[in-house]
Amino acid sequence: MHRFRYQGEALFVEETDAAGLAERYGTPLYVYSAGTIVDHYERLLSSLRALNPLICYAVKANSNLALLRLLASRGSGFDLVSGGELYRILRAGGDPARSTFAGVGKTAQEIKEALEAGIYSFVVESREELEVIDRVAARLGKRAPVALRVNPDVGARTHAKVKTGVAESKFGISPEEIEGLYRQLPHFSHVSLRGIQFHIGSQIRDVEPFEEAVRRVIPLVEIARDRFGAEFFDIGGGLGIAYEEALQSGDPGWWESKAQWATPAHYAERLLPLLGPLKLRIIVEPGRLLVGNAGILLTRVLYRKNRPQKKFVIVDAGMNDLVRPALYGSFHQIVPVARRSGEWVEADVVGPVCESGDCFAASRRMAPVESGDLLAIFSTGAYGFSMASQYNSRPRPAEVLVDGANHRLIRLRESYEDLVRGEGIDEGEIAPGLSGRADGASGQAGENESLTRDQAGRKEKP
Numbered sequence: 035m036h037r038f039r040y041q042g043e044a045l046f047v048e049e050t051d052a053a054g055l056a057e058r059y060g061t062p063l064y065v066y067s068a069g070t071i072v073d074h075y076e077r078l079l080s081s082l083r084a085l086n087p088l089i090c091y092a093v094k095a096n097s098n099l100a101l102l103r104l105l106a107s108r109g110s111g112f113d114l115v116s117g118g119e120l121y122r123i124l125r126a127g128g129d130p131a132r133s134t135f136a137g138v139g140k141t142a143q144e145i146k147e148a149l150e151a152g153i154y155s156f157v158v159e160s161r162e163e164l165e166v167i168d169r170v171a172a173r174l175g176k177r178a179p180v181a182l183r184v185n186p187d188v189g190a191r192t193h194a195k196v197k198t199g200v201a202e203s204k205f206g207i208s209p210e211e212i213e214g215l216y217r218q219l220p221h222f223s224h225v226s227l228r229g230i231q232f233h234i235g236s237q238i239r240d241v242e243p244f245e246e247a248v249r250r251v252i253p254l255v256e257i258a259r260d261r262f263g264a265e266f267f268d269i270g271g272g273l274g275i276a277y278e279e280a281l282q283s284g285d286p287g288w289w290e291s292k293a294q295w296a297t298p299a300h301y302a303e304r305l306l307p308l309l310g311p312l313k314l315r316i317i318v319e320p321g322r323l324l325v326g327n328a329g330i331l332l333t334r335v336l337y338r339k340n341r342p343q344k345k346f347v348i349v350d351a352g353m354n355d356l357v358r359p360a361l362y363g364s365f366h367q368i369v370p371v372a373r374r375s376g377e378w379v380e381a382d383v384v385g386p387v388c389e390s391g392d393c394f395a396a397s398r399r400m401a402p403v404e405s406g407d408l409l410a411i412f413s414t415g416a417y418g419f420s421m422a423s424q425y426n427s428r429p430r431p432a433e434v435l436v437d438g439a440n441h442r443l444i445r446l447r448e449s450y451e452d453l454v455r456g457e458g459i460d461e462g463e464i465a466p467g468l469s470g471r472a473d474g475a476s477g478q479a480g481e482n483e484s485l486t487r488d489q490a491g492r493k494e495k496p
């Protein structure tokens with residue numbers, strides 16, 4: 035249950051006044067509630083307690099180090115999809131031995147980094163990837179723990195761009211191919227099969243698709259357990275959250291009318307009877323569920339524009355700060371930080387970016403606002419900042435984490451200098467020796483010319 039409430043006419047984040055945060059740190063500003071994140075984590079954990087689950091938070095939803103540290107301190111593991119995310123969890127004090135590494139396009143370098151870090155398991159998405167993992171592990175003299183990601187071909191009522199468990203999607207391996215891989219596994223001498231995984235998509239609000247996927251995958255899980263000694267079944271993430279009535283969903287009573295939703299309790303109630311008898315470690319990989327309703331984006335109204343056909347409310351946050359509405363047409367509830375009385379209006383809430391798609395809400399009935407007012411865009415804790423960009427050369431916003439009446443800045447607002455970091459105009463300005471000519475000869479000969487940098491910024495030979 036989230037902890038964003040009005041006290042009188044003012045919006046509070048836990049016991050902290052939202053307007054005060056905007057005054058202090060400026061806007062646009064992401065604000066997260068630590069209590070909400072912990073509450074969501076604990077609810078999921080306790081509903082699945084009978085399975086002794088490992089929760090691997092999906093870092094992609096929000097990868098701020100402070101949030102990762104908060105979840106790690108509660109015992110969470112992590113679901114990673116890149117070397118960069120591995121770097122983040124190591125920086126945050128997360129435990130790679132409680133983390134899985136998924137994603138259809140892991141590079142050999144990323145695989146090496148994860149093996150060296152002691153990853154609990156790779157989640158393998160193709161036979162060719164398995165071959166690369168086997169080779170990299172052989173070179174390091176290690177045996178790589180792997181899980182196979184099954185694509186169970188289960189549809190879910192969610193946005194087409196976040197469905198991942200249907201045969202047409204790029205994710206996972208078909209059940210038929212998995213059976214073939216089982217036959218070939220003994221030839222991969224540097225991998226050991228540790229588990230089976232699926233993840234059918236995101237923002238799924240009913241339990242049936244999860245249940246159907248579990249049923250379909252169980253026969254493969256049993257083979258993995260009995261023939262190869264696999265120890266876990268990872269049922270992915272994907273649990274949906276409230277967007278339409280996000281503010282109201284902070285009220286326990288509101289949930290009573292949502293009896294069919296895939297809440298942690300309902301999800302567990304339906305899956306426990308299927309998963310319990312397997313006697314395996316169960317892993318879940320929630321992202322949105324833990325952090326989505328734990329974050330808001332504060333933005334200030336810059337201007338209003340009234341045309342006979344339409345009214346516009348122009349705010350200082352743009353699609354570069356929060357891309358979900360432009361990317362998925364997604365709905366976010368938008369409320370005033372200080373409520374004022376007056377007649378409601380219908381308006382488009384738009385940002386300053388030079389794109390017509392830079393629109394947070396179209397034809398939205400909303401409380402009256404004036405230039406200078408603050409608005410809170412709800413349900414932006416997941417896939418908000420982590421998908422933000424500098425498009426239109428807009429520095430990315432600051433982030434604040436609230437804990438009761440306390441808060442702390444967990445990411446500085448970017449500066450103009452941040453916008454050009456790593457760019458250079460003159461030859462050799464950025465990396466001496468890394469320039470070249472069209473004929474392939476290097477502008478400045480030297481052994482540096484064949485150097486690249488890995489994502490952590492260390493120099494390495496390709």
Ligand SMILES: Cc1ncc(COP(=O)(O)O)c(C=O)c1O
Binds near residue numbers: 235237272319416
């Ligand atoms: C492999 C995997 N696990 C977990 C997640 C988290 O999904 P959600 O945030 O919907 O829980 C994703 C999201 O895309 C994913 O790709």
